[in-house]
Amino acid sequence: MLTSDTLTAARDRIKTMRVTHFIDGAFVESESGCDTTDIVNPADESVLATAPRGGREEVGRAVDAARRARRRWAKTTPGERAAVLLHIADVIDANVELLAAVESLNVGKPLAAVMEEIPVASDCLRFMAGAVRTAQAPATAEYVSGHLSTIRREPVGVVGAVVPWNYPLMMAAWKIAPILAAGNTLVLKPSELTPLSMVLLAELVSDVLPEGVLNVVLGPGRVVGDALGRHPGIDMIALTGSTRAGQEVAAGASGTVKRLHLELGGKAxxxxxxxxxxxxxxxxxxxxxxxxxxxxxxxxxxxxxxxxxxxxxxxxxxxxxxxxxxxxxxxxxxxxxxxxxxxxxxxxxxxxxxxxxxxxxxxxxxxxxxxxxxxxxxxxxxxxxxxxxxxxxxxxxxxxxxxxxxxxxxxxxxxxxxxxxxxxxxxxxxxxxxxxxxxxxxxxxxxxxNAHLIFSSEMPWVGFSQSGYGRDNSTYALDDYTRTKHITMSMGMPADQAR
Structure with missing residues (x-):
């Protein structure tokens, strides 16, 4: 149970955190200048921390790190990736009160609500850890006589993810879990308003993930998000945000014909x-x-x-x-x-x-x-x-x-x-x-x-029309973050037929 004492302890922890970019397994300072953003507690308007405003330089460094790591990570087995996701889930569960308190301070969420929310993040990681080990594909067979067809499911590559301020850690987990489970590497941009729980998680799991697999770049969406969308080293963009933000990201990504995963606004x-x-x-x-x-x-x-x-x-x-x-x-x-x-x-x-x-x-x-x-x-x-x-x-x-x-x-x-x-x-x-x-x-x-807002990690969360496309949660999310390669192998002609 969270208490005012827990929040006080979280304030003290925030003061000792290095609130900056996490690139290639280490916290690094900005190269884009000395611009910063005050991270504010919306309940009392006090400044909790100061964060750097990253730009194209930080995005470039993070993408380079992700590209160096991508082949090594992609070659790990589903079981090996699952073990890493389960380890991250264990870290979240072991620090649930601290993460919840930081999120409450940064977003202004009531204690009871945020204590229900953080375990959703670890549950998503646990689900994807299991799901990636049971990925399915069409049966290998001769769909054309004399030629054996099989499907190879591959990671997309380097994914740029932009997550919103309303559910900073949970939405990050909804991206991290399927993206990493599928064998991709990731450059993630939290909201410039609410980066603290994601920075804290990066600190807590810094020794769990191989260098470059998960990178976090802080800064405004119009700069960092735009740079991710336009960077030729990013193979796919995944965004949860407003419809306007989705339109801007899609426009930026069009020049390099990136794959898009957009979860946008609603009016339920x-x-x-x-x-x-x-x-x-x-x-x-x-x-x-x-x-x-x-x-x-x-x-x-x-x-x-x-x-x-x-x-x-x-x-x-x-x-x-x-x-x-x-x-x-x-x-x-x-x-x-x-x-x-x-x-x-x-x-x-x-x-x-x-x-x-x-x-x-x-x-x-x-x-x-x-x-x-x-x-x-x-x-x-x-x-x-x-x-x-x-x-x-x-x-x-x-x-x-x-x-x-x-x-x-x-x-x-x-x-x-x-x-x-x-x-x-x-x-x-x-x-x-x-x-x-x-x-x-x-x-x-x-x-x-006869219900509303009932979620589970096993079922997809997906929009139609201007609410976007792309599935969060469920095995469908793994489909979104993989590509399928059709391999056809000629079986040759038997010797008795060749004569």
């Missing part, structure tokens, strides 16, 4: 029919809509509810949202809603809410920036949202849940699909036939019935 509909268990639906929306201060691409952010139960759902939802305890995670385990990651992100969300209210929306809970230190924004519920409006269609990425109504099944489906995103959604009904019909027509990569 929660379709609640009139026969749904409203208590369970509201409980799920509160948990999945305000988790991580709503900074979650699959958040239950847009409730579409049948008109007959609208008033009851809104009353229950607004009461539950208002009851959430907001505050600094350092205040204890009772805190349920922490701050947003930065002042800029809060300002963006607040402006979006204000525009919706001007357009006619009603804030039945929250809706205003509190007067306190830290980047806090209350759990907000908006009703009266017009279909097709900015608030109905654009990603908020904050603790804001909107409520719209529908009358028919077809209208619910049409409204749910009326977004450019295709990441996640959920359907709430006791009618299993209806659930199957609606799920079949929703254009989202993950759809739950």
């Amino acid at each position: 509909p929660v379709v609640v029919f009139d026969d749904a268990d409203l208590e369970a639906a509201v409980e799920a929306v509160v948990a999945a809509g305000f988790v991580n201060a709503g900074q979650e691409c699959g958040a239950a952010t847009r409730v579409l509810v049948h008109r007959d139960v609208h008033d009851e759902l809104v009353e229950r939802l607004s009461r539950a949202a208002a009851a959430l305890i907001m505050g600094d995670p350092a205040d204890g385990s009772s805190i349920e809603l922490g701050p947003m990651v930065s002042g800029a992100q809060r300002a963006r969300v607040a402006a979006m809410v204000e525009r919706a209210i001007v357009a006619g929306a009603v804030a039945v809970a929250g809706g205003a920036v509190p007067e306190c230190r830290g980047f806090f924004y209350p759990a907000t519920v908006l009703t009266g949202i017009e279909a097709g409006s900015e608030m109905a269609r654009e990603e908020v990425f904050g603790p804001v849940v909107t409520v719209e109504t529908f009358e028919t099944e077809s209208e619910a489906i049409a409204k749910a699909n009326d977004v450019v995103y295709g990441l996640a959604g959920s359907v709430w009904t006791r009618d299993h036939g209806r659930a199957l019909r609606v799920v079949d027509q929703l254009d989202f990569g993950s759809v739950w019935t």
Whole structure:
């Protein structure tokens, strides 16, 4: 259990950490100049550490190290790579409270939430360690008479990965595990806002991984991410971030025709029919809509509810949202809603809410920036949202849940699909036939019935449309980070046939 004492110890540990790039098995300083970024605790706006702003020079050094290491790492057996991943997982589990405390301080996450999150990272590593040892391919056979065909599964090469600020360690693990398991080497860029847990992990596993297999370059996405996308020594880019970031990375990568793995934004509909268990639906929306201060691409952010139960759902939802305890995670385990990651992100969300209210929306809970230190924004519920409006269609990425109504099944489906995103959604009904019909027509990569935001390492997390493509988790992720080579061997002509 994390406590305020654990957070104090984590603050002290951060002060002793070397917060800089990790390249070729060692922590190194920047060559790009003396520009730095203050790493801020969003709950009290204090500076936790200072990090260098890397650039093309650091990316170049990291890519060179990864390319030197790639053939040696690719030639290891699946069992050998699995052993390394399991060792990293053991390190995470042995340091779960420290990693969780650092993440809580850097991102502003409530203690209970972050203690659930860090073990997901080690579970992903353990899953990929097993999955890579059971990789499958089509059967070796004579698909053309006299010629034996077989499939060789190979690593792509050097992968550049860009991970976001909302789940710094977990999203890093979702990239590290399949990329390394498949035999690739990696240059990873954490968010410039939240690099601390990844830097700490690099320190903890520095003696576990061979030099150059995992490299970490700090700095802003528009510089480091762009350099990764354009570098000819990077064979593939994997990014979790906004749709805009995905578009920019894809444009940069087009010059060298890199493979892309993009997990982008979302605008998840929660379709609640009139026969749904409203208590369970509201409980799920509160948990999945305000988790991580709503900074979650699959958040239950847009409730579409049948008109007959609208008033009851809104009353229950607004009461539950208002009851959430907001505050600094350092205040204890009772805190349920922490701050947003930065002042800029809060300002963006607040402006979006204000525009919706001007357009006619009603804030039945929250809706205003509190007067306190830290980047806090209350759990907000908006009703009266017009279909097709900015608030109905654009990603908020904050603790804001909107409520719209529908009358028919077809209208619910049409409204749910009326977004450019295709990441996640959920359907709430006791009618299993209806659930199957609606799920079949929703254009989202993950759809739950009578649940929301349920994950497992065994199942893929994937988006459609402008939510990107490429699978995190599951054996499908291993497919994404490998290439297949078809080898055909002539069996020759038997001597008796040659005559």
